Amino acid sequence: MNHLKKGEFYGQTNQTIHLDGLTLTDTVYTQPKVDWHYHEHAYFTFILEGLVIEGNKKEVYHCPAGTLLFHHWQDAHYNIKPDGFTRGFHVEIEKPWFDDLFLKGDKLQGNINLLNPALKLLMYKVFTETKIQDQTSSLSIQGVLLNMLSQMAEGDKSVGDKNPSWVAKINEILNDQFTDNLTLGFLSETLSIHPVHLSRDFSKYFNCSFGEYIRKLKVEKSLSLLSDKRKLLTEIAFECGFADQSHFTRCFKEINGMSPSNYRKILFH
Incomplete structure (x- = not known):
């Protein structure tokens, strides 16, 4: 089985940035x-454009633009790329980086498909900083990644029996129907929970x-669609x-600090 070293990914590398304990790669x-x-x-x-299929020992992910995965070190997987252009953004994190910043990286096990829109929006900020590359970008990238990992660790604490069943159900409804005109009454009736509660x-x-x-959710969806120049x-x-x-x-602009047209320029910079 092939073992890839730091900064190595299969494909054509557009850009590689080395920071202290971090390697960021834009790859086709x-x-x-x-x-x-x-x-x-x-x-x-983080899939920026196109589609890739990734499989590991437990499951297979279909990953269109906007998909965010986290891989623990040395977890094996394979990739299949259907026809068409596919571009991914990778952020590698060395173990000393976790240790130096007092993060318990060993708690984030396996391969994780991250669905939380807040985490995806933060990763878009990391990607944007790699295109800006001014004197504050390194500090900004590290701060955003710490925020993401902290949220992931906190999320792990509340998984499973600690959350009431309606939490997973409403998350599924909102992710599937966020473009609909949802009402508190509809959600309350669907989940059999009093609207006040x-x-x-x-x-x-x-x-x-x-x-x-x-x-x-709406803005996160739009970010994946902005990669299609035809739209x-x-x-x-x-x-x-x-x-x-x-x-x-x-x-x-309120969420990302820039207009959609400016983000699109950065994406294809």
Whole structure:
């Protein structure tokens, strides 16, 4: 089985940035299939464009643009790339980086498909910083990654029996239907929970309000669609459930600190 060292990925490397304990790589996937292999360090894979299929010992992930995976060090997996252009962004994290910053990296085991839109939006910020590359980018990248890993560790503490069953159910509903005109009454009836209880406890488990969470889902979806140069901003706005392009631009800028058109320029820089 192949063992890939730091900064090594199958494909064509567009950009590699080495920071203290971190390696960030922008890679175009060129091989239709990559057999079982593992990497020296723990790392994130973030699909910017296209589609890749990744399998590990437990499951298989279909990964379109916007998919965010975390791989523990030396966990084996394989990749299949369907026809078409596919581009991925990788962030490798060396174990001393965890140890120096008092993070328990060994708690983040296996391969994880990260669905939380807040984590995906943070990874977009990391990617954006690699294109800006000014004197504060290194500090910003490390801070964002620490935030992500901290949220992941906190999430692990609340998995399973510690969460009421409605938490997973409402998360599934919101992720599937965030473009619909959802109401508190519909959610309450669907989950058989009193609306007061639901609205009061939602922020306890999601760290934001209903509106904030849905806006994050919409913006996160738009980020994956912006990689398609054929789509107009107006089309993307409607596809993501925004009333119009101005509303889309306003929400996007509020969350990402830049307009959708500026992000698109950075993506293809």
